[in-house]
Amino acid sequence: MSEKKFDIVRLHHAEVTVTDLDRARHFYCEGLGFIETESDDNHIYLRALEDANHHCLVLTKGEQASLKHIAYRVSADSDLDALDELFTNLGVSKRWVEAGEEKGQGRALRIQDPGGIPVEFFYEMEKADRMLQKYHLQGNVKIKRIDHANCLITNIDDLYAWYSDNLGFRTSEYTVKVDEDEESMWAAWMHRKPSVHDLALISETGPRFHHTGFWMDDAKSILDACDHLASLGYYANIERSPGRHGTSNAFFVYLRDPDGNRMELYTGDYFTNDPDWEPIKWDLADPQRATFWGAMPPKSWVEEAVPVEDIHTGELLPIVQFQKKQKV
Amino acid sequence: MSEKKFDIVRLHHAEVTVTDLDRARHFYCEGLGFIETESDDNHIYLRALEDANHHCLVLTKGEQASLKHIAYRVSADSDLDALDELFTNLGVSKRWVEAGEEKGQGRALRIQDPGGIPVEFFYEMEKADRMLQKYHLQGNVKIKRIDHANCLITNIDDLYAWYSDNLGFRTSEYTVKVDEDEESMWAAWMHRKPSVHDLALISETGPRFHHTGFWMDDAKSILDACDHLASLGYYANIERSPGRHGTSNAFFVYLRDPDGNRMELYTGDYFTNDPDWEPIKWDLADPQRATFWGAMPPKSWVEEAVPVEDIHTGELLPIVQFQKKQKV
Amino acid sequence: MSEKKFDIVRLHHAEVTVTDLDRARHFYCEGLGFIETESDDNHIYLRALEDANHHCLVLTKGEQASLKHIAYRVSADSDLDALDELFTNLGVSKRWVEAGEEKGQGRALRIQDPGGIPVEFFYEMEKADRMLQKYHLQGNVKIKRIDHANCLITNIDDLYAWYSDNLGFRTSEYTVKVDEDEESMWAAWMHRKPSVHDLALISETGPRFHHTGFWMDDAKSILDACDHLASLGYYANIERSPGRHGTSNAFFVYLRDPDGNRMELYTGDYFTNDPDWEPIKWDLADPQRATFWGAMPPKSWVEEAVPVEDIHTGELLPIVQFQKKQKV
Amino acid sequence: MSEKKFDIVRLHHAEVTVTDLDRARHFYCEGLGFIETESDDNHIYLRALEDANHHCLVLTKGEQASLKHIAYRVSADSDLDALDELFTNLGVSKRWVEAGEEKGQGRALRIQDPGGIPVEFFYEMEKADRMLQKYHLQGNVKIKRIDHANCLITNIDDLYAWYSDNLGFRTSEYTVKVDEDEESMWAAWMHRKPSVHDLALISETGPRFHHTGFWMDDAKSILDACDHLASLGYYANIERSPGRHGTSNAFFVYLRDPDGNRMELYTGDYFTNDPDWEPIKWDLADPQRATFWGAMPPKSWVEEAVPVEDIHTGELLPIVQFQKKQKV
Structure with missing residues (x-):
């Protein structure tokens, strides 16, 4: 306990x-x-x-x-x-x-x-009308709830330990970079609710915010969302085509809002709270890691992310180039 | 030719x-x-x-x-x-x-x-705006086109020959009733377009009209239609729960409009126009014929249908009890 | 806490x-x-x-x-x-x-x-190979995990309090029976994982076991399961046709194994662990409670369930007719 | 007639x-x-x-x-x-x-x-067992039938007229290239069966064969195919990620076999045989033409195709660079 x-x-x-x-x-x-x-x-x-x-x-x-x-x-x-x-x-x-x-x-x-x-x-938030069974009032895009946040940071070893040890986050999956037979952690999928993640930490130039993930019921709902957005004129906002992630096994599509904030429509993960869960390890070089079906993400998805705010000043934090850990 | x-x-x-x-x-x-x-x-x-x-x-x-x-x-x-x-x-x-x-x-x-x-x-009909790719203007129920008409008649042998010989209808599937090893035709699925049917003829008290079938893209679209209708208050209009037909292999749900006119939302048939197509024969007693998954249709679906109009007078035609052919 | x-x-x-x-x-x-x-x-x-x-x-x-x-x-x-x-x-x-x-x-x-x-x-169980991403080794029916157990019992007020107070179960939804303006609890959907339920308690002749629920990814997977079972000869084992529950909002089908043990294939519930979750109340008389689309369950589904075992003797426990609480 | x-x-x-x-x-x-x-x-x-x-x-x-x-x-x-x-x-x-x-x-x-x-x-071909309703004998990838052939040729104006005038092909959709306000045909989707196409003709270096299209029932079946192929080790054979075409409105994925022959898994087109059908015109520059959701096809999909055989010698025909029509 x-x-x-x-x-x-x-x-x-x-x-x-x-x-x-x-x-x-x-x-x-x-x-x-x-x-x-x-x-x-x-x-x-x-x-x-x-x-x-x-x-x-x-x-x-x-x-x-x-x-x-x-x-x-x-x-x-x-x-x-x-x-x-x-x-x-x-x-x-x-x-x-x-x-x-x-x-x-x-x-x-x-x-x-x-x-x-x-x-x-x-802890406390006002109640609001729940639309779940008011199907006739729903539109073509049926986002059910928020799922996770994906953050780019430069100090994954420290931060991973910090969330694990102090806040009780568990890890469902993680990715390692292998250099000359030495593994270092590159990314971790961490959770409080028993899904793949509430929080993904990725080693990248940072601190930056990569995307917010939202849950949909199934893959078909995600495809329907693409049809609706494209028809409405937002085809250029569909940044990364639908596919399945290796990590998380989820089916996804990635969108950018008109300012560039990124979101993932996401479905299909699994129960992660059994006490003997052994986190799944991926090699950064595995061609099925990012897309189980092998496709490469577009350049913008790999390189772009938004800055984050200083909680006191409201200023955007300076972004630091990620430095690979040096071997001693 | x-x-x-x-x-x-x-x-x-x-x-x-x-x-x-x-x-x-x-x-x-x-x-x-x-x-x-x-x-x-x-x-x-x-x-x-x-x-x-x-x-x-x-x-x-x-x-x-x-x-x-x-x-x-x-x-x-x-x-x-x-x-x-x-x-x-x-x-x-x-x-x-x-x-x-x-x-x-x-x-x-x-x-x-x-x-x-x-x-x-x-032959001739006015054009109208086609909504197929205007996804954002479509609602939750996405009926694509009409597919077929299902008619209850008392003289299937004659009528089947009439449509086949005079109007060039082909037959994709048919059902026979077996009495003491003698088969008689009970129903036929007939087509002009190369799908399972434009016209189904069923031996029943008639002439009556059982339903109009409408095409949807996939089973999920039919389930979405049920959610929307039920939420809007039309749950009692969903007469026969979604399932797969044995005959036609289609996935279906049956609805009644507020007056009792019946429609089928339908998806999943196959190409039927190869010149050597051999019509599929079903036994009326086959428990997978009506529902491949075994469920019985509700009593109303079996017994109820609407009358049809006299093309000259507009009066409703009298309905005649279907009589099983007598063996000579 | x-x-x-x-x-x-x-x-x-x-x-x-x-x-x-x-x-x-x-x-x-x-x-x-x-x-x-x-x-x-x-x-x-x-x-x-x-x-x-x-x-x-x-x-x-x-x-x-x-x-x-x-x-x-x-x-x-x-x-x-x-x-x-x-x-x-x-x-x-x-x-x-x-x-x-x-x-x-x-x-x-x-x-x-x-x-x-x-x-x-x-607490402890041996590990086994996980097949989740070995799609090519999976068959047509893709059950992902167990979800819940549904039990018929005669003392819901006591038992509901017992699970709530002693074992920390929460309630997502419940059903009341209304007699002359007085409500009494008829059923409760209780959980430890943040889904609709791990345990459903239903007021019925008992103790009996109604079904084990298993999770599938989406409605289409449940329909695929029906096709596979029906084709393999198990059409008579599909007891209750696919549909959506009002309670839980899940999409379901119910099966009986060759001995009559019942299982539900189940998908589509929602997150239930927010601290201010207010359990959803259903009226037993609501026609959309059991099936959101209005269909009645078959008689066998309502009436049949299997007995449960005495943990000491292995004998089957006697079954007691459910008695409506008497007003004092 | x-x-x-x-x-x-x-x-x-x-x-x-x-x-x-x-x-x-x-x-x-x-x-x-x-x-x-x-x-x-x-x-x-x-x-x-x-x-x-x-x-x-x-x-x-x-x-x-x-x-x-x-x-x-x-x-x-x-x-x-x-x-x-x-x-x-x-x-x-x-x-x-x-x-x-x-x-x-x-x-x-x-x-x-x-x-x-x-x-x-x-005309004539031997019959074979039809597997359509033998669901339990089907694997995870459920291709139903062939749908169309996509050919790269250098003389579209002549060839389009040839198929239209001599063989009775109809046109469902076509693409034009616009140069200084002058339109020339770039591609045509032609059919005998009442679907979007049996034959697509594309103006490109040719003669070459781009792909064979196969029909699947719905988008989910195409995604299931990707999962199965990827899991079996064929992820690199998934050339172009699933998406919706503007032209044809079909949902697709493109595959290459181990030798490089390309196939499309395809679903979702529409009825095209009404006598007053007006072919849909696309502009080659329309960003939603190739992918309704905006994504660009990969370079290999645009540039690679296989040669075709001389029907007499069995030799591969020489490939000729496509030449834009010159204005006179």
């Missing part, structure tokens, strides 16, 4: 920056079928079809595409105090977000994780 | 009677995603998503659910004259329908076939 | 009785694509396609179809001692199962729950 | 060259689920799941990947004599193929069409 004094339930929402709220609204609501719960001059609060709460995605007006924060939900309000104490002890940069500062949400604790990613923890 | 002087292309549309046009409009348009091309006080003209013509289904105000006619399209206007001559020679009851009497349609020849079914032949 | 000293992860396997092992092997392996991990004269140990452990289903030779036990996995070996202490305090009938008594499994604690259901808790 | 004395039913089979029959057998049978009807030292005769005849694909041992011929079925044996007379009148190079020269097939007339493509016409 865990002796931790808190319980992180799952990745619950993300807040990204867009430069034109109306343009973004069209993409996310008309294009992707998100439901607008509430909005003001600077924000649109969106939920997906199975969400019973206020939002799983916040679009905030800004200068360019970026990540403002990702948020984990905890199982009790007192967990937030336990986390605050933990982060004090760990020397992590943090601040409290007042209830209502993010609409619909109770008090929250926001940190800059040791990889530079802005991360929030919260 | 056929020496026939006409070429029947396919079943093209059906006209059924409804008692309340607005109620029917809600079911067919909101419920099933048909597109209203045109309407007047007594008719609604509907087309499906791949249709490039004015209508594949006409709803006409009437006293009760019934079939006014089914219509086949021919490949040239002169085919209609050739058919007129044929029907004169065959002594078939017929009348010409003036261009425009059925909105959007050129002149047409309407007959009462020897089984009592009101059948129309026409 | 929970103060419980144990953590039940999920429903992990079931053991049912069959009268003819070879006949059952054909149904479960050829028919349903389960993989035989190991067998002896009296048992077949089966796993599904994503299982990394020895078994999720045990078939044991017996006199008639019955449930020998369902088993939950716990997250640490010491959890078993904590549970033993709990059950002693609660006065629950129990016994220890030695490591290896069930092949591939460590020590286990078996109880008769207060509803009469034989339930096991265990 | 057509006054033609013959009726071409559909594209019926293709014969391609492979360098290693055993390697090819593994790819086509283990990989793609084709059924081997018959074979000898130099040929493997394959059929698909709905085929009731001897073969839809012939693999013949040769020096390199190439097309030996594509074959159309006609509706009567006498049609072959009518075609022979036509080709004599047209001055087309031809030869008769004796019954049995191609196993299972009656006499056939083989021509080099004016674009250089080796084309056969035949």
Whole structure:
């Protein structure tokens, strides 16, 4: 049994920056079928079809595409105090977000994780109408819920240990780079809910945010989403064609919003919480790792990602070239 | 090569009677995603998503659910004259329908076939916007086109020969009833287009009209239609649960409109036009014939069907109990 | 945070009785694509396609179809001692199962729950090859993992409280019976993993075992299973046609093995572990509760279920007619 | 009505060259689920799941990947004599193929069409067991039938007229190249059966054979094929990722066999035989033409194709660079 004094339930929402709220609204609501719960001059609060709460995605007006924060939900309000104490002890940069500062949400604790990613923890959120069985009110694109966040960072060994040891994240799969018979970790798929991941950490120039993953019921739903987006004029926003990942075994498509924020429509992972789960190891050189069917991702998918915000200043963090660990 | 002087292309549309046009409009348009091309006080003209013509289904105000006619399209206007001559020679009851009497349609020849079914032949129809690749304008129920008509008649031996010999219909599959080792034909799936059928003839109390079949792309689309209809409040209109037919190998669901007119959403048949095709024979007693997965159809599906109209008087034809052929 | 000293992860396997092992092997392996991990004269140990452990289903030779036990996995070996202490305090009938008594499994604690259901808790199980990405070795029926157990019991109020208060089960959905404006609980969908259920409790003549639910990826996979089973000759084993449940929103089909043990192929539920989840209430009289599309289950599905075993004697427990609670 | 004395039913089979029959057998049978009807030292005769005849694909041992011929079925044996007379009148190079020269097939007339493509016409073929409803004997890849042939030729204006005027091919869609406001035809999708095509003609360096298209029931079946092939080790043979074509509206994936012969797995087209069908025009520059979802085909798909055989000598025809028509 865990002796931790808190319980992180799952990745619950993300807040990204867009430069034109109306343009973004069209993409996310008309294009992707998100439901607008509430909005003001600077924000649109969106939920997906199975969400019973206020939002799983916040679009905030800004200068360019970026990540403002990702948020984990905890199982009790007192967990937030336990986390605050933990982060004090760990020397992590943090601040409290007042209830209502993010609409619909109770008090929250926001940190800059040791990889530079802005991360929030919260417990309370307003309820909202759940659309799951209101099929006739759903559109052609049926996103059910948020699934995971994929972050590019430069210190995976440290960060992997930090999430594992301090926050109770487990690992479903990971990728190693093999140089002259020496393995080093290149990426890890980590989870709190018993799926493949809530959080993917990838060794890359960073800190940057690669994508938010959203769950759909099946592969056909993902293809239907492509038809709808393409017909609506968003064909150029379909960045990486549908396929199956080796890692995670999920079926995917990747999209870019009009500002360049990336999302994955994702389906098909598996149960990961058996106590003797042995993380699956992939070799970075395995041609079926990224796409089980062998196709290469496009250059933009490999190279582009958005910057992340300093939780205190709101400035975008400087991006550091990833340096391969040197052998001693 | 056929020496026939006409070429029947396919079943093209059906006209059924409804008692309340607005109620029917809600079911067919909101419920099933048909597109209203045109309407007047007594008719609604509907087309499906791949249709490039004015209508594949006409709803006409009437006293009760019934079939006014089914219509086949021919490949040239002169085919209609050739058919007129044929029907004169065959002594078939017929009348010409003036261009425009059925909105959007050129002149047409309407007959009462020897089984009592009101059948129309026409060549010309107005074009209409085709929605096939306008995915973003499609709703949750994606009916692509009409596929077939299923008629209950009392004289299958004669009628089968009539359609085969005079109109060039081919047979993909048929069902026999076996009594003391003697087989008699019970039903036939007949086609002009190279699919399983444009016309199914079933030995039953008749003449009655059992259902119009509409094509959908795949089984998932049929399940999506059920979700949408059920959510919209039409769950009681889903008469026979989704399943696979033995005969035709198609995946299906059967619906009743608010007046009781029945339709099948249908997918999955096969190419039938090879010159050496040997019709597949089913035994009426085969438990996999009606449902390949073994389930029995509900009683209403077996027993209920709508009457058909006299092409001259507009009266409903009397219904005659089907009599099993007597052995001599 | 929970103060419980144990953590039940999920429903992990079931053991049912069959009268003819070879006949059952054909149904479960050829028919349903389960993989035989190991067998002896009296048992077949089966796993599904994503299982990394020895078994999720045990078939044991017996006199008639019955449930020998369902088993939950716990997250640490010491959890078993904590549970033993709990059950002693609660006065629950129990016994220890030695490591290896069930092949591939460590020590286990078996109880008769207060509803009469034989339930096991265990931690350790041997690993086995995982077939998830070996698509070319999979057959047409792709069952991924066990999902839930559905039990018929006569004391739902007590049993619901017992699982909630003592074992930390949560409730996703429940059904009430309304008599003269007074509601009483009729059924509950309870879970440890964050899905709709690990355990369904239904008020019925009991204790009996209604079915084991298995997870498939999507509706199309369930339809493919029907085609394969029907073609192989098992069409009469498809008891309840595919459809969508109102409760759980899952897409399903129900099967009976050659002895009558029932299983559900199941897909499509949703995340249930948010701390403010409000269980969904259904009225027993709602026509969309059992089948969202309105169809009635067949009589056998409503009336038939198998008896359960006494964990000490191996005898089948007597079945008691369900008595509606009397108003005082 | 057509006054033609013959009726071409559909594209019926293709014969391609492979360098290693055993390697090819593994790819086509283990990989793609084709059924081997018959074979000898130099040929493997394959059929698909709905085929009731001897073969839809012939693999013949040769020096390199190439097309030996594509074959159309006609509706009567006498049609072959009518075609022979036509080709004599047209001055087309031809030869008769004796019954049995191609196993299972009656006499056939083989021509080099004016674009250089080796084309056969035949009527008679041996029957074979049809696997369509033997679901339990089908593998994971469920190819139903051949659909079309895609040929690269240098004289589209002439060839398009030749197929239209002499052989009764219709056109469902076509692509034009626009240079300084002048349109010239770049490609045409032509059919005899009422689908999008039996034959696609593309303006390119030629004569070359681009691919044979095979029909599958739905998009999910095509994704399942990718999983099976990738798992079996054929991931590098998946050349172009699944997607939707603008032209034809079909969902596709493209494969290369171990020698480089290309095939398309294809689903989703529409009925094309209405007499007033207006061919759909695409602009070669339309970014949604090749992939409705916007993705570019890989370089190999655009540039590579196999040579075709001289029907008399068996030599491969020289390949001529495509020359853009000069304005006068």
